[in-house]
Amino acid sequence: MDNLEKILSDIKGADENSKAKAKERLDNLAKPLGSLGHLESIAIKISGITGKLDNPMKNxxxxxxxxxxxxxxxxxxxxxxxxxxxxxxxxxxxxxxxxxxxxxxxxxxxxxxxxxxxxxxxxxxxxxxxxxxxxxxxxxxxxxxxxxxxxxxxxxxxxxxxxxxxxxxxxxxxxxxxxxxxxxxxxxxxxxxxxxxxxxxxxxxxxxxxxxxxxxxxxxxxxxxxxxxxxxxxxxxxxxxxxxxxxxxxxxxxxxxxxxxxxxxxxxxxxxxxxxxxxxxxxxxxxxxxxxxxxxxxxxxxxxxxxxxxxxxxxxxxxxxxxxxxxxxxxxxxITKMATFEEATIVNDFLVDIR
Missing domain, CATH: 3.40.50.10210 (Nicotinate-nucleotide-dimethylbenzimidazole phosphoribosyltransferase (CobT), large domain)
Known part of the structure; x- marks a missing residue:
């Protein structure tokens, strides 16, 4: 069982710093806080696995x-x-x-x-x-x-x-x-x-x-x-x-x-x-x-x-x-394509200017 024991002992948990960054990004999107529910928790969890915000799942x-x-x-x-x-x-x-x-x-x-x-x-x-x-x-x-x-x-x-x-x-x-x-x-x-x-x-x-x-x-x-x-x-x-x-x-x-x-x-x-x-x-x-x-x-x-x-x-x-x-x-x-409040405000300013 040596190989299995080594694999089990080498497993590390999620990257909590990456999860915190993902949550910060989601909390700043132009929407009510937490309003996308489980989609948000999934995005945070994936970031904790990969250490990245952008995680396409095509393969x-x-x-x-x-x-x-x-x-x-x-x-x-x-x-x-x-x-x-x-x-x-x-x-x-x-x-x-x-x-x-x-x-x-x-x-x-x-x-x-x-x-x-x-x-x-x-x-x-x-x-x-x-x-x-x-x-x-x-x-x-x-x-x-x-x-x-x-x-x-x-x-x-x-x-x-x-x-x-x-x-x-x-x-x-x-x-x-x-x-x-x-x-x-x-x-x-x-x-x-x-x-x-x-x-x-x-x-x-x-x-x-x-x-x-x-x-x-x-x-x-x-x-x-x-x-x-x-x-x-x-x-x-x-x-x-x-x-x-x-x-x-x-x-x-x-x-x-x-x-x-x-x-x-x-x-x-x-x-x-x-x-x-x-x-x-x-x-x-x-x-x-x-x-x-x-x-x-x-x-x-x-x-x-x-x-x-x-x-x-x-x-x-x-x-x-x-x-x-x-x-x-x-x-x-x-998490990657929605606008933050700041980005959405810029878009709104542009729409006001052309009216």
Whole structure:
């Protein structure tokens, strides 16, 4: 774990001086103080990451982690496991929700096989497979500790590549049947939340299947007894390779000082894992939309973050990130292109003179 420990220890928080300069600029724009709300806080936060006032977000990358989960054996999903493989390929074909929305946003989609339960090769697919899916967490750990660390390092490596390619903002997404169960287990392990309050119906379970899902998650936590003070232990015992990979993306974004977007529940669970490994990573995270999954709001409370949008979305895949890229652009245009009171007064004087 030496490399991961070094990366975590080298992460620095936001540049508070740059944030103060951004706030000063925004407070002097020709508008009521704070009247652009969350757009202003986004602009300030981005400046704290980059150290600059002007931060165009045209080079956009969206990293998708695809992996299967052994817990599907317990009937926690209404979808068959091979949907993970099918939809992963369909992402690359550009015909899934995130495929369409990423194209709309002009974002480069980087799809990673970190643990699909099949032998698969497809043009553009990153082969980073740890193995063919995790073990069934209702019977024992999801993975070994070494595999948990490896999944995180894969995410960091993907961010490193994107930074080399000039990415200015990152998004996170996933594909993995059963991963609302693993995400809920991770959330409960860290927070002690009541399963009845934070476990959702995922892709649309019947009431009977929903009750079974909650029972299975409770059983997994009881059998594995993850140590909430050891985030790697939580990931290894009740998480998934996709969650570890996305956690690595959040850690990598903080290490390389680049903004990164949170999507829905699974992405948020990965963000919580990264936060527990180093709380400073939250300075680089931007939640995109308020997922309809009940556990999402609890994670936002833990991270003390506020989503940009509420579109009643629960698709996952990184779809919320693709929709939200332009909001970051809008925040940047506000701070760089709006006139200050002084500049606006000059314009007004000119208009008076020609009347």
């Amino acid at each position: 956009r990358h969206l990293i998708i982690m695809s992996s299967d989960n052994g817990i599907v054996e317990e009937g926690v999903s209404c979808c068959p496991q091979n949907i993970t493989l099918i939809q992963t390929i369909n992402m690359l074909r550009g015909i899934t929700g995130v495929g369409v929305l990423a194209k709309h946003a002009g974002a480069k989609l980087k799809v990673v096989d970190i643990g699909i339960n099949a032998d698969v090769e497809y043009p553009g697919l990153y082969n980073k497979k740890i193995r063919k899916g995790t073990w069934n967490i209702s019977k024992g750990p999801a993975m070994t500790r070494e595999e948990a660390i490896k999944s995180i390092m894969i995410g960091i490596e993907m961010v490193e590549e994107s930074v080399r390619e000039g990415a200015e903002v990152l998004g996170t997404g996933e594909m993995g049947i059963g991963n609302t169960s693993t995400s809920s287990a991770v959330l409960i392990a860290f927070t002690g939340a009541d399963a009845d309050m934070v476990v959702g119906k995922g892709a649309g379970l019947t009431e009977e299947a929903y009750e079974n899902k909650k029972r299975v998650i409770k059983q997994a936590l009881e059998i594995n007894n993850p140590d909430k003070n050891d985030p790697i232990d939580v990931l290894a015992k009740v998480g998934g390779f996709d969650i570890g990979g996305m956690a690595g993306c959040f850690i990598g974004a903080a290490y390389y000082r680049i903004p990164i977007l949170i999507d829905g529940l699974i992405s948020a669970a990965a963000a919580l894992l990264a936060y527990r490994l180093n709380p400073l990573v939250v300075d680089y995270m931007f939640p995109t939309h308020c997922s309809a999954e009940p556990g999402y709001k609890r994670i936002m409370e833990e991270l003390k973050l506020q989503p940009m949008l509420n579109l009643d979305m629960r698709l996952g895949e990184g779809s919320g990130c693709a929709v939200a890229y332009d909001i970051l652009d809008a925040a940047n245009d506000v």
